[in-house]
Amino acid sequence: MNGKIRILLRDALRGNLRAIARLITMIEEEEQDGELFKFITKNAGHAHIVGFTGAPGVGKSSLISSVASKLCEKGERVGIIAIDPSSPITGGAFLGDRIRMADISLNPNIFIRSMGSRGASGGIARCTGEVALLMDALGFNTVLIETVGAGQSDIEIMKWVHTVVVMLSPGGGDDIQFAKAGLMEIANIFVINKCDLPGAEITYRFLKMELEEAGSDIPVIRTSVTKGNEGVPQLVETLTLYSKELKARKEIEILKYMILSNKTKQEILRRMEEKIDSWILEKGKSLLLSGLSPDECAELWRKENGI
């Protein structure tokens, strides 16, 4: 292992935030990460990775902050990854949210990382799983991922978590519609946040009815961060219970190998690309010039390489 990575890992394991941040950036930028992934392969496979998704304004950041604090009180170390562009971490939310997040960001057992959406959507989704796995390997017990759940990439991200929390807030059918469009299928827990607001009871009953009709027994938890963290202990308890069940069923490790398998595939494809480029430069062009289509060239490549 080269000196730089070794020092960064040593510092990160001691809780140095800058070292953790640097390692995450290395994953995002796919920078000499062979050794880093050696470390992850050896050490990850213990953390519960939880995705929180819901429409903007549903209160994801606040609830995640409360859940993180509660988990810390129980002696856990918690990593948070925010992908939502309206998240207070990445900017765009109310001052109150910012303060709340700033509050937990002082907790030495909580590490917050916001991830930009500059790259390709597939790229963010891929990265998110790998970053969660790094946090796992560095000793974080739970990783909470915040995403707005609007686009394809958000649903993609949910493939790389153990547990999906779909959040709704009172206020009519919009949220229910939202929940039904693709997110219903991936939810493991429903949360009706801001349950102190009028209409919460209706949303709750409506969702319960929908779930019953679908023959689903997914729990629905009512929370309110402003009203003394109502429901948050119940949510944390449910998450802890799920974590135990996932461990018993070896599902914590299964996700780890899914993420590492995907990384392996990317590594193989990266190596292939160079080979393909030089083959095209050498042979492909004259084949195309002779009238062969890209499809036929690709078939020829396959045969030549016995694959």
Added chain:
Amino acid sequence: MNGKIRILLRDALRGNLRAIARLITMIEEEEQDGELFKFITKNAGHAHIVGFTGAPGVGKSSLISSVASKLCEKGERVGIIAIDPSSPITGGAFLGDRIRMADISLNPNIFIRSMGSRGASGGIARCTGEVALLMDALGFNTVLIETVGAGQSDIEIMKWVHTVVVMLSPGGGDDIQFAKAGLMEIANIFVINKCDLPGAEITYRFLKMELEEAGSDIPVIRTSVTKGNEGVPQLVETLTLYSKELKARKEIEILKYMILSNKTKQEILRRMEEKIDSWILEKGKSLLLSGLSPDECAELWRKENGI
């Protein structure tokens, strides 16, 4: 060739807009395009592909419309691809622009296609070249591509055109800064649009000075669509001259083979993916379980497959 593609190609060659649109969608969605690319490989290699780029509001749609009309008057058939999200084709521009575009869209020798930016940025860039090549194969003499030139994907798109027109409008240094940031290097023609507005002369002199300092002889053309299409004939003349020079230097064909080579690479990678997936399913997981990192697994795959 299967019946469906054959009928679509026959109809498209007869100028049926719906058939052309359907074929473009097939390229975008990578739908059984082997035969379609066979047709493209055989028939493309004649059209001049021109990219127009510049900040929102610089007047790209209007100028492209004028250029397209002018080329049609000369007996050409013109394809237009709009990627700019603020384009009147994709929505978001002023009513005047919309009307102007609607105007040319009635011309049977002009085909307009707007391409969504829903996919990955690399994906749009790749597609754009392929769609332009399809238009070429269908007998369009010139393909005009409109892009906002803001992000990496816009610069990427410019790799897949023969000629890049960078558009500025009067109004101080912002545009010049914009031109200098990455677009200066790729420009083949500069256009100062809205040249009837105050400040146009200053922008013109400033740009000329900048180009002179850089030892560049890239032409700078002043245009105004509202002022009786001032400068448009000169721009069209320059484009026609460039087209002749490109043909003489075989560069029209070179770009064709670059786009087809890239398609070939994508086809090879697609085929590889299936192979890699089953290898990982069979062997990768146990290797990862035994403690090998993704990097080491990828190396092993490479050795096993003699690549």
